[in-house]
Amino acid sequence: MSSQMPVLKEPARKRMGSRKLLTILFLLFIAILAVLFFNSSISKISEIQIEGTRFTAEEEVGQAAAVAVGDAFFGTSSAEIEARVGTLPPVKEVAVTKVFPGVVKIAVTEHPVVAFELSDQGEMTALLSNGTSVDASNDELLLVDKPVLSGWAQGDPVKAELTKQLGQIPAKQLSDLSEIIPNPSNAYPDRIVIYTRTKFEVVTAVSVLADKIEALNAVIETQEPGKITMLLADTYVPFNNEPIENADSEQKETTQ
Template sequence: MNTQMPVLKEPVRKRRGNKKLLAVLFLLFIALLGVLFFNSSISKISEIQITGMHFTTTEQIAAASKIETGDPFFQTASDLIERNVKTLPQVEEAKVMKVFPGIVKITVQEYPVVAFELTAQGELTALLSSGTSMPAAGEGAQLLDKPVLSGWSESDPVKKELTEKLALIPQKQLADLSEITPIPSKAYPDRIRIFTRTHFEVITAVSVLPQKIDALNAVIETQEPGKITMLLADTYVPFQTEGEEGSENGDNAENVQSE
């Protein structure tokens, strides 16, 4: 008896053409959306917010950032904008945050003011810790807690080094320094004279100033006003009081009369 074998059906072939067509259409749709987005106002910088500056103007920051309203929002990376802003000599740090849609926030931190200086024209300028000199209009109140530099030439490299060293001194000790003048010598080209608000005269060098400031503070807190030298060796000599000078003059006069 012959048994009839069942007829095997051929597997249905999947239509790959439809999937490829859908993929192409999807990509075209995404590309169209991208074109529409990047050509719309929502993809542009609509506002640049700048904060934190004191001596720098918003125009200077905006120009240094190299971005403008209307530029593509995603065209310039935040870290590149930060590096651009930091090229300004008065800017120590810059932080950029992008807020979609269209807002770029730039926060600036300038170098601190460490001293003031009177120009040859009698104008007051603020010296930043970077050595940069800025107009000090409206900064008169800070004269009470910052030293004034006098007798310095504009191109003196020691002055820039001095501003860097002053930035390392705690504010409480910096506030006692009243005036700083250069008195270079062959042994110490960076030698300076400091007058303090506590009526001391200090001879030291810019290169050793941060290391000597604690010892200086100890002398000021425990001794009468006098002259302090802080170079290779540290010395202190109190000023002669008027009474002592008068008594010495009297003694000399008596000696002369007796003779």
């Protein structure tokens, strides 16, 4: 008894040619969209907003950022702009935010002002906590709660270090310091004299100022105005006691 062989169906042919064509057309479409996007105004920087500057001109920030209206929005990263603006001496921190489409926001935080200095020409200079000097002649926000530095030579490294030390002093204690003048000695080349708004005269050194400020504040809060010496040892003599010239103390200091 014979049996009929089953008819084998031919496998369906895959339409490889159609799929490849669709893939090519899709990629071509994406490429055209990308070209159109990057050549349109929507992909360009349309506005640069700069905020937080007081002693740094917005033009300086813009030049340092190295971006301008019309540049490619995605051409420079936020981190790159932050690094560039951060090289400006008065700048402490920078935060760059991109808001699509087209807006670049640059928020600057400058080093705080710790003192002021009046030049022989009558120009007011603000001294920042990192030692940077900036012009403050046209600043309407000059504060009276910062000390004034008098008698300092241009480029004095002790003055630069002093501004850094002042930056470590709390604002409340810093506000009581009225004037600071250099008073170097053999033992203390960085010795200074501080006059306070509470009528004290303080002899100390830049290198120990940050460590002595708490003790100084304690004396000011509990004693009558007088002369305070804070060097190797701390002494206090009220003005109403007519302090005697301490020649022995000066001699000991110069030999230390």
